[in-house]
Amino acid sequence: MRFTTDATSGEAEFIGNGEWRVVIDGQAHRVFAAGPADAPWIWYDGVVYRPDVYDRRTTSSTARRDTTGSLSAPMPATVRAIEVAAGDHVSRGDTLLVLEAMKMELPIKAPADGTVVSIGCRVGELVQPGVPLVELR
């Protein structure tokens, strides 16, 4: 099928099994795509592109923080240690708990000074991303 982007136009054909052939100015390119329609994974020339996630990439292993002040795991992980209790005052950078995934320890640190309102996990528990682990105020 014919396509046009901001910069160029050409022919693209879906081959099957995730593979696409894109021809621009006579030059053929191999592309693979998979995943949800609104959030695809795309491979081209050995590099993987995630067009939907460019803007929400984080650059550290610190926890995700949502607007209510609770911290959640950045990935599925096992809780290895809980370093604080409800009512504790913590400073920015203090280790709140330690997660472990795939043989790696991931300390979850306080993103700001505050007070621990509640702990939402137990040592040994397998936690999923997005589930609140510690609530800070």
Added chain:
Amino acid sequence: MFRKILIANRGEIAVRVMRTCREMGIATVAVYSDADRRARHVLEADEAVHVGPAAPAESYLDAGRILEAARSTGAEAVHPGYGFLSENPAFAAACADAGVVFIGPPPDAMRAMGSKIGARRLMQTSGVPVVPGETPADQSTRALLDAVTRVGRPALIKPSSGGGGIGMRVVRADDDAEAAIEGARRDAEHAFGDGTLYVERLVERPRHVEIQIFADTHGNCVSLFERECSIQRRHQKVMEESPSPALTPELRTRMGEAAVAAARAVGYQNAGTVEFLLDPSAALGAGDQSFFFLEMNTRLQVEHPVTELVTGLDLVRAQLLVAAGQPLPFRPERLNQRGHAIELRVYAEDPATGFLPQAGPLLLYREPRGPGVRVDSGFSEGDTVPVHYDPLLAKLVVSGETRQAALARADRALGEFVVLGITTNIGLLRRLVQHPEVRAGRLDTGLLDRLLPELTAGSSEMPEPVAAVVGLYATTPSAVATPGHATNDPWNSGGWRP
């Protein structure tokens, strides 16, 4: 020869051992946890036995359940792979007691090398050079802090039993030694069930060069040459090669002799690896002080295929023959390194977010093929990478006539490796093999960390062919491959299939 063996492991190494078993007409028994019900190693085995929940301590580390699986299936021997129970002398001894052959060294040799302090003492009396370090008898945090002071900073803190970089911590001049000691102890207790820690002086900018040795039960013990594994991140190897660009024939001979002496000192049998630090600052002609004994891995190594590609041997086949009491299946005088081999470890991890391990479904998974390319992996398309285990996805091993040819082949093969659904380090590996320092062979164990900013620098620019497919993908229903379940759910190991 054995008629049936049990492989007490999972992932790529279990699959790799089974392949050799099939070539030798040996039936295979897999063991698996709840998370691995439909894992590759289970599907490729002749029989499979469930041994417990996903947590390693309750399944792959449970010696009792594994031996019960061997007994109930009539397996005559157990291959432990690497990690898990592979360096556990109590397990090896329990195998012997149960009348099952442990495919590896005798428990006493494992015990001697498993204790880092005992191994060092033994090496010193056997004339093998060692780096300053100690395992304090008093394992209190205070005593360990004193030990850090004695060996001097930078110091390394690591589990006394164990290996593979698990639990290891570096303490530099300004680092919090107490936090490092406590973290290492937690890791050691979790991974090995033993929190004893070892503290040693860190040799700066060393190369990691190890010697593969092989010993049989007839008194033969030989060196199968070196592998250089200087490209590491957090003490986890990322790229390994043979020959090492740093060794002269003379140094190779000396290191090989030291490795064989180390193995003989503990009455070693079967495959083993003696790891050395090679000190580049030692003046040439400084005698034995240019390399130091690090540790001996009393098992098959992750990177053993590198040695297989340069020597032409099948190390697992040799392991099985030697375990069955046969002599080394090769003539030592005919051994040599032919061409050059390089292994690259493909990890399910995201270099852009601090190397967070990734778990999830392999929506698309296409391994490279072609001349001089070998891929050892434990996954295939549609599988889910579980959260509970090591994030090693595959080992890409290439060989070529020369180091430069092998690097070009690695570059080509990495450029053909398609993995969609979870983030991997493939892009990083490709930039690594293209890097001038790597091409020039100027390696040390800190090189990868120093190159990381350069190797992970991302371009947000989307090439035209990608932009084209982004636009068309959503409107081409036949092309959209969507998993039917939450992508990060480790309990759903079935995965999506097209």
